[in-house]
Amino acid sequence: MSTRPLVVAISGSLRDGSYTRMALSHALTASEEAGAETRLVDLREWDLPLFDPDDRERGDAVQLKRLVEAADGVIMGTPVYHGMTSSALKNAFDYLGKDEFEDTVVGLLATAGGGPYAPTLEHLRTGIRTVHGWTLPHEVGIQGAYNQFEDGEFVDPDLEARVHKLGRMVAEHATGGDQSPTCRVATSD
Ligand SMILES: Cc1cc2nc3c(=O)[nH]c(=O)nc-3n(C[C@H](O)[C@H](O)[C@H](O)COP(=O)(O)O)c2cc1C
Numbered sequence: 001m002s003t004r005p006l007v008v009a010i011s012g013s014l015r016d017g018s019y020t021r022m023a024l025s026h027a028l029t030a031s032e033e034a035g036a037e038t039r040l041v042d043l044r045e046w047d048l049p050l051f052d053p054d055d056r057e058r059g060d061a062v063q064l065k066r067l068v069e070a071a072d073g074v075i076m077g078t079p080v081y082h083g084m085t086s087s088a089l090k091n092a093f094d095y096l097g098k099d100e101f102e103d104t105v106v107g108l109l110a111t112a113g114g115g116p117y118a119p120t121l122e123h124l125r126t127g128i129r130t131v132h133g134w135t136l137p138h139e140v141g142i143q144g145a146y147n148q149f150e151d152g153e154f155v156d157p158d159l160e161a162r163v164h165k166l167g168r169m170v171a172e173h174a175t176g177g178d179q180s181p182t183c184r185v186a187t188s189d
Pocket residue numbers: 013014015017018019020021078079080081082083084111112113114115116145146
């Protein structure tokens with residue numbers, strides 16, 4: 001059995017040539033370099049009907065839940081749609097909850113056109129904390145994403161470094177709840 005942490009990235013864009021997917025692939029490369037096993041969830045390949053709380057196990061939902069529950073770290077990536085997350089990512093997320101995210105380190109990434117990405121990252125942060133995931137303070141927003149890649153590679157080395165840092169940090173902190181560092185408080189008795 002592998003002792004390497006598992007980092008799963010979920011890409012919220014269904015678009016061919018998605019910049020979100022490209023950025024997540026780079027982040028996962030950095031996770032691998034930091035010692036993690038990785039898996040990219042490309043939602044184009046998953047059968048996840050519109051979430052219905054009366055039937056939470058439709059399509060590939062159980063598989064998705066198992067994968068995310070097994071993950072020690074998750075990277076959530078979304079395009080900015082009308083200042084929010086994509087419906088594809090939100091729909092996948094609705095199938096998941098505390099069972100999957102408790103004690104899970106989560107990195108956040110958003111790609112935008114000409115507008116701001118901060119509100120989208122905030123939505124993601126709030127959602128992840130609601131299901132008891134541990135969001136990292138290092139987040140990545142990519143504005144003008146259509147100008148940031150050439151043949152799948154970053155044109156801006158600083159942005160590439162930020163994305164790699166995200167993947168690396170998720171892997172480094174993805175040790176699971178039992179192995180998290182404990183906080184020791186000195187007492188005077
Ligand atoms: C329905 C829709 C809504 C969008 N809304 C915004 C927006 O509010 N602000 C923004 O900056 N870009 C917006 N965009 C542009 C995308 O965020 C941008 O192109 C993103 O990089 C696409 O990611 P992808 O390549 O992974 O699909 C929108 C695109 C679509 C299709």
